[in-house]
Amino acid sequence: MEMMIIKAITNPIFWFALLAFGVVLLFVGKKMNILNNTAYAAMVSVVIVVAYFHIVDHYLMEMQGLDYWYLFRK
Amino acid sequence: MGRQNGKKIWSIMALCAMIGFLLLPVATSLNALASGGGEAPPAPAVKAEGEKKDEAKVEKGRDVYYKTEGIVSGAPAPKTVDGPRDYPRYNFESRVLLWFANQQHLYYGSFVLAVPIFCMIIEFMGVVTKDKAMAKKYDQLAYDFIKISLTAYSLTAILGGILIFTFLTLYPAFFGYLSSIFRPVMHIYALMFVAESGTLYIYYYGWDKMKEGFLKWIHLSMSVILNVIGTLLMMLANSWIGFMMSPAGVDEQGRFLGNIWHVIHTALWNPLNVHRILGNMAFGGGVVAAYAAYRFLSAKTDEERAHYDWMGYIAMALAVAFLIPLPFAGYWLMREVYAYRQQMGITLMGGLLAWLFIIQATMIGILFLSTNYYLWQALGRMRGAEKYQRYIKYLVFVLVCGFLIFITPHTMVMTPAELKAMGGQQHPVLGNYGVMSAKNGGINVIITTTVLSFIWYMRGNKEPMVPWKNFGNIFMGAFFGFAYVNIIWLAVYGYYIPANVRVGLSVPQVATTLSCLFFMTALNGFMLKGAKQMGPIEWGKISVRSQYAIIMLATAFTWMMGLMGYIRSSVRLFWHVNEIMRDNSPWAYTHTVGFAANMISFNVLFFWISILFVFWLGTLGAKKVPVNVKAHVPGRVPEPAHGH
Amino acid sequence: MKALMSVGAVVGVIASLVLLGMIFGVIPASTVHLVEGYMPMQMLFELSIFVAGFTGLSYMLNSMGMTISRFWQGIGFVAFILFYLKSRIYPPIPFSVRAMYGTVTMVAVFMWMSSNEEDWKKFRQPILNVMDGLTPLHKGLRTFFLIAIPLGLWGFAYQSFVPQGAGADVDEPIELRTVHPAPPASTKVHGKTFVLQTSQNPYRANPEGKYDQEYSNKLIVEQSMGRLMQENANPWDPKAEGYLKNVREGGEIFFQNCHFCHGDNLNGRGLHAFAFNPIPANFTDPGTIAQLQETFIFWRVSKGGLGLPREGFPWASVMPPWEQHLTTDEIWKVVLFEYWHTGYYPRTWD
The missing domain is CATH 1.20.120 (Four Helix Bundle (Hemerythrin (Met), subunit A))
Incomplete structure (x- = not known):
């Protein structure tokens, strides 16, 4: 189980999916006019931002031939 | 309409002709450069060249950095001995004299390189702004900037002359070697300096003539040319210090191998270029902002205060814009230093010079603290x-x-x-x-x-x-x-x-x-x-503290520039040219931290006193048109004068 | 807002009480102990809690009509930080660093106090009052400061010249010591030249006998406070071969030669350590071998304190040049052991 979670979160596709999910939420929120609702906005923002920073961390380390998830894979 | 077009075509042609004319000397020397600078060498060199060619037929050298083979076409680096022949001196430490001359030249050099870049940006902002009053204000500001830099420009040239004389008289052996390797580059440098002066003068004196319509665009593009030439000048000068730190294009004895591009394009050349361009801009912005702060503090009327508050803000914004990427350029430079010689990196960051880096970190912190403080204070005028x-x-x-x-x-x-x-x-x-x-x-x-x-x-x-x-x-x-x-x-x-x-x-x-x-x-x-x-935004309604923050920022810039220059230079330790030419003068040791700090402070002080003089000269000219300055402060309702 | 602030206030009061209690011995000093390995973050976290607490406290006092003036808030905060650094952090912080932190704190308080015109006026009012001396109290204070400040300065100056410490010896002067000197490009040990940038430890090898840091990293002890040995990677297992066997042999050499000074836990606190000043290097510290290339350690061990470069003066190291006592192979093995035991990996440059 633990292995599964680690495998999932160390895969950039997971974070891309999360980012896409966030963007979808953004558009849904816009359609349904609840984007300015504080709780909803906070949720969407956190999803997008967290996914974004993980992608940044992952790819910028990979670009240098290094593994961002070093500690978790061990 | 037809006449308008005719004018446009004329102006473009004139501009092209001017560029061509200015770059002509460079182009001709490039030709000579391609053939190793040896096609038509000056008369005394012919013989030496001839002699060497005989040995060169057999002798090949290996590039210390690029590891390529090349035909040896220069004398080895001289092995100096301590004495009046290689190190003539006064009753004083020659290195300190050179340090002083170098630092002052660099301060003024970076100032006059940076200010035209600001001019270009501000003039462009003036041209594209739709608001007429604002456009005029920007234009006047750009003009003010270039006026300051004009006096500084001649000072730069004078200081450059002093620097060369200092080199020639105090370090003849070393300078002889350096100039033997960089001979064509130094000529191009001199010619480009001519081109820079020409452009600058046309740019400055043609300001009023070229302020309308399409001519204004020509004028603007001239500032682009001015900056391209200026930047190239700096890059050429950087190639010398790059060579001194991380030599290339020569063999282990320091003999030139015929490829001038290798000599210029050393391991640290490009990181130095980027770091210096950004640094110069931040520094130039800081100096102009300090000028504005000084004028703000000494202003007698609200209009003046408003104008200089605004000017300080613009200069500060430009300085900060270039300050933010500066640490990243610095990291790149350090990475390249480590990649070039780990030893050099450790001397810098963990060894002998590490204490200076702690001072540097403090200075960087002060820069950012005062920037933030200024921004917070600036909230007060809104x-x-x-x-x-x-x-x-x-x-x-x-x-x-x-x-x-x-x-x-x-x-x-x-x-x-x-x-x-x-x-x-x-x-x-x-x-x-x-x-x-x-x-x-x-x-x-x-x-x-x-x-x-x-x-x-x-x-x-x-x-x-x-x-x-x-x-x-x-x-x-x-x-x-x-x-x-x-x-x-x-x-x-x-x-x-x-x-x-x-x-x-x-x-x-x-x-x-x-x-x-x-x-x-x-x-x-x-x-x-x-x-x-x-x-x-109520310009001029900013606290006095903010202006002191600007002055602090500018001083910190100057101090830090002196410090970093010292660090970069002293990392060679006892080498003139790293691992090629040894410094055998009695001053080949590293100064104590205290002495270096005092020396840097002295340089900073001297620079600020001399630049205050330059500013003062600028105000002498401005006093003739006080009405002009006032008229350019828009967005303010005239207020009745009231006593303070 | 108010709820948030009252929580802050409660936190502030509790935190301050705990801190004071711990420092003055009312409650055991280890009530909130510094967790080894997390102390840097813990310090920042604690300071954040205090700042949040003070904010809440000041808000609550303000709403109850007991406003602390800006001036005293500022002074109080500086005093608190100085007190915290002096009394909370253990081992004691050197004065130079505390002075630096104190100065920065004062600058910070100035920035906070003068961030807008109103606060700035409030902040400087008491100072101006004293300088103006319009009431008898202020006048008295002014006279007091006029005498007390020069006296205080004199006192400090005097104090700094008076011999201090046990036996009233004059303190040794401060040395600016660089811990990692710049190594030479190459070093010659037992007639063989090693280029520091490219040389490799011959014993950091995988079963095929090739240099392989990834392989040895997998067999190293866990890099954490427990320093647990990796499963199935016990160098003292008689069946251990290759890398692990080399680690064991390095360990034997270490305990025959090095541990007297560098300590059996490699933390620089061996039997003789405190006879030296400064004490020997602590390899478990992230700032020593973890920061350096293996060849750097090799060079330092072989050449000892005597072989330090001239540029690195003053050198306070009595480590013998081990090349006179050990073979090249033995030195490499000791280096291997030091990394294995501390759980660090040698630095590489790619």
Whole structure:
């Protein structure tokens, strides 16, 4: 189980999916006019931002031939 | 219409002709350069060249850096001995004299390289601004800038002359060797200097003639040419110091191998170029801002205060814009230094010169602190900015935490008694702040906070009106919040993974900071489209403290430039040209930290006194047209004079 | 808002009480102990809690009509930080660093106090009052400062010249010591030249006999406070071969030669350690071998304190040049053991 979670979160596709999910939420929120609702906005923002920073961390380390998830894979 | 077009064509042709004319000498010398500069060497050299060619047929050398084979076509680096032949001297340390001459030339050089770049930006802003009054104001500002730099320009040339004479008289052997290798480059340098002067004079004196319509664009493009030439000049000069630090294009004895491009394009040339361009701009902005602050403080009327407040703000904004990428260029330079010689890197960061880097870290911190302080003070001249002022204390806290970590030295200064009490060189709490992982975190926190301050400043007197403003604010909050989390997390994470993975962490950290800078300023821009203004920016209503912050910033820039120049130069230790030509003068040792600091302070002081003189000269000219200055302050209702 | 602030106030009061209690021995000093390995973050976290607490406290007092003036808030905060650094952090922080932190704190308080015009006025009012001396109290204070400040300065100056400490010896002067000197490009040990940038430890090899840091990293002890040995990677297992066997042999050499000074836990606190000043290097510290290339350690061990470069003066190291006592192979093995035991990996440059 633990292995599964680690495998999932160390895969950039997971974070891309999360980012896409966030963007979808953004558009849904816009359609349904609840984007300015504080709780909803906070949720969407956190999803997008967290996914974004993980992608940044992952790819910028990979670009240098290094593994961002070093500690978790061990 | 036809006449208009005719005029345009004429002006373009004239401009092209001018460029061609200016670059002609460069083009002709390039030709000579391609053939190794040996096609038509000056008469005395012919013989030497001839003699050498005989040996050159057999002798080949290996490039110390590029590892390519090349035909030896120069004399080896001279082995100097301490004495009046190689090191003639006065009854004084020659190195200090050279240091002084070099530093002053560099200060003025970077100032006159930076100011035309600002002129270009500000003039462009003036041309594209739709608001007529504003356009005029920008234009006048650009003109003021170039006027200051004109006097400084001739001073730069004079100081350059002094520098060369100092070299020739005090270090003839070394300078002879350097110029034998860089002969064609030095000629191009001189010719480009002519081109630079020509362009500058036409640019300055043609200002009024070329202020309308298409001619204005020609004038503007002339400033582009001016800056291209200026930048090339600097890059050529950089190739000399690059060669001294990380020689290439010569064999192990220092004999030139015929490829001048290798000599110019050494390992550290490009990092130095980038670092210096950015540094010059930040420095130039700082000096102009200090000028404005000085005029603000000495202003007698509200109009003057308004004008110089505005001028200081523009110059400051430009300086900060170039200050933010500067640490990243610095990291690149350090990386290349480590890649070139690990030994050199360790001397810089962990060894002999490490103490200077702690001072440098403190100075960088001061730069960012005073920048933030200025922005917070600037909130005071806006209506409606009170809502942000209440939260400044938290920014101070975050900023100072980052700063404290950034300046915590790896090796602490302590008395032996304290050392014993601590039980070792490393402190279990603070020692951890001293390593790169934590310091990267510290500086990125500082820069991110600066970005946040800037966004607050932009919003000071505005209320976003876009329909998604609530979401926008929350998103921005979340972005900044998680940016901090990410930066700190990466800093902490660095302690748990091996060093070779750890060094890579600085890249995502920097990317996080840059994401904040680009995405959040862009988002802020979108949100402020059609925003409700709470009130105008009341130029001149800024606190006096802010102006002192600007002066502090400018002084810190100058001091830091002197310090970094000293560090970069002294990392060669006892070499004139690293590992090629040894410095055998009695001054081949490294100065004590205290002496170096005093010397830098002296240089800074001298520079500021002399540039105050230049500013004063500028005011002499300006006094003739006081009406002009006043007329260019827009957006202010004339007020009845009242006593203070 | 108010709820948040009252939580802050409660936190502030509790935190302050705990801190004071711990420092003055009312409650055991280890009530909130510094967690080894997390202390840097813990310090920042604690400071954040205090700042949040003080904010809440000041808000609550303000709403109850007991406003602390800006001036005293500022002074109080500086005093608190100085007190915290002096009394909370253990082992004691050297004075130079505390002075630096104190100065920065004062600058920070100035920035906070002068961040807007109103606060700035409030902050400087008491100072101006004393300088103006319009009431008898202020006048008295002014006279007091006029005498007390020069006296205080004199006192400090005097104090700094008076011999201090046990036996009233004059303190040794401060040395600016660089911990990691710049190594030479190459070093010659037992007639063989090693280029520091490219040389490799011959014993950091995988079963095929090739240099392989990834392989050895997997067999190293866990890099954490527990320093647990990796499963199935016990160098003292008689069947251990290759890398692990080399680690064991390095360990034997270490305990025959090095541990007297560097300690059996490699933390620089061996039997003789405190006879030296400064004490020997602590390899478990992230700032020593973890920051350096293996060849750097090799060079330092072989050449000892005597072989330090001239540029690195003053050198306070009595480590013998081990090349006179050990073979090249033995030195490499000791280096291997030091990394294995501390759980660090040698630095590499790619």
